[in-house]
Amino acid sequence: MTTDRELQERVLNALEFEPGVDAAKIGVTAHDGVITLRGSVKTFYEKWTAERAAGHVYGVRALANDVEVLPNHDTRRSDTEIAEAAANALGWDTAVPAKAVLVTVRDGWVTLTGTVEWQYQRGAAEYTVRRLYGVKGLTNSIVVKPRVRVADVKARIEDAFKRSAEVDSQRVRVEARDGQVVLTGTVRSLSERREAERAAWSAPGVILVDDRLAVTP
Numbered sequence: 001m002t003t004d005r006e007l008q009e010r011v012l013n014a015l016e017f018e019p020g021v022d023a024a025k026i027g028v029t030a031h032d033g034v035i036t037l038r039g040s041v042k043t044f045y046e047k048w049t050a051e052r053a054a055g056h057v058y059g060v061r062a063l064a065n066d067v068e069v070l071p072n073h074d075t076r077r078s079d080t081e082i083a084e085a086a087a088n089a090l091g092w093d094t095a096v097p098a099k100a101v102l103v104t105v106r107d108g109w110v111t112l113t114g115t116v117e118w119q120y121q122r123g124a125a126e127y128t129v130r131r132l133y134g135v136k137g138l139t140n141s142i143v144v145k146p147r148v149r150v151a152d153v154k155a156r157i158e159d160a161f162k163r164s165a166e167v168d169s170q171r172v173r174v175e176a177r178d179g180q181v182v183l184t185g186t187v188r189s190l191s192e193r194r195e196a197e198r199a200a201w202s203a204p205g206v207i208l209v210d211d212r213l214a215v216t217p
Helices: 004-017 044-055 079-092 119-130 153-163 190-201
Strands: 026-031 034-041 062-069 101-106 109-116 137-140 172-177 180-187 208-211
Touching: 004 026, 004 034, 004 044, 034 044, 044 062, 044 119, 044 190, 079 101, 079 119, 109 119, 119 137, 153 172, 153 180, 153 190, 180 190, 190 208
Parallel strands: 034 062, 109 137, 180 208
Antiparallel strands: 026 034, 101 109, 172 180
């Protein structure tokens, strides 16, 4: 049984091992498997990287990322500069359909809207913008709308789980109807939960994934 102190130390070590994170600027607390990150960083990408690193630690059931993004003189950008940079970056990204995503920026917070056919395209747009200087936060409101409906979505997702080295397919249940997928059951870590959701989104025809998986290390 992992204690809160042990889990806190594991997460701190993971942050220190992550080259993209200044671990000295981030504090970690743990309570019943729930990790809270606090502190400040210069970029939104560093905040996201810290969250990803903490989420991969075994024993973490849930995570609250309260780290603030406080750009310094070198990383600060106006909303106009961020919007222009985001539009240009999306325009050069081959994974994002041309002119499919609209960018709006307010006080450094970016909102993405539009419609794409695949979740990977939605994720690619978010990843591209997440790395830009000046971004303080991001809301991804892009809608996934497949061009055609695909039969046997449930079977395709279950097969994907069986192929995955990270997902225990025996512990995850899938329900699918009209492109909407519900995942229930248990996983051993946050990273396994994210992999299960990613695999579900990868099935053709999926428009929504309702992830109800419980993390039980």
